[in-house]
Amino acid sequence: MFDRILDLLMPGGAPRGEPEIHVAVAALLVEAARMDDRFDPAERRAIRRVLGRRFALDEASIDQLIATAEQAVEGSSALYRFTRVVAERFDPAARVGMIEMLWEVAYADGTLDPDEDALIRRIAGLIFVEDHERGVARQRVLARSGNVPQG
Template identity: 50%
Template sequence: MLDKLMGFLSGERPDAETGSEEELKIAVAALLIEAGKMDERFDAGERRAIRDLLSQRFDLKSSELDQLMATAEARVEGSEQYYPFTQLICKRLSGSERVEIVEMLWRVVYSDGVLDTYEDALIRQVAALINVEDRDRAMARQRALAALEQER
């Protein structure tokens, strides 16, 4: 109890506020899944893009990816708000890391070759919630498009 009080007074955040590393992974995965589902066509290409991005970002094995995807999909189905996910990302990640998340979102929505207006609106909203400037969002979009072009 005294340790918690001392931590609070020294500015440390309680675990519930900052979230665990696992919760951060779930939050990122949930936003990527939401982006994939935004155009109501969550296809194998988008799912593969999400798995690849999560694997690269968090250095996950296939079994860990399966579990993360299942957990994140359940969270997406059980929530109608992005705020819990974006709040955790905003608190845990640096500005450049948050821009990387926006770039990941762009890569997911462009993985099917078409940008839907709802997908664009989602990324605009998420970027605002995680304090990513419009300029950085636009640059992340260009990097995502360039990366996807190289992959093709």
């Protein structure tokens, strides 16, 4: 099923429906995890946790979704196809929730890389989340996790 979705997300595809949203969100999370040139186990666990919480998927579905997202990110040089799905299909509160998920992944390894911060800022703009809302989302994630930001 996710292979068909990946085909839809490739150039020229017109993603529609819930599974396409799952792939778009997962692809953005994977991209955030890879921004610092590492995709470490803590980031992978964070992605699994936020995908499971957001979409109520079982473990096998989460694994398949992450694998599909990794393939989608490998085959893509632009975030627009993923951010477009989120911007079109999520209401404003859900888009801020997407930014919170990105912050969770970015802070999963305990350090915020400048490239991760820049990516989240870019994604926020593409999905119409204001700078203030992005900052508040970051503070909520830090408060929940007890992380002290570094980097």
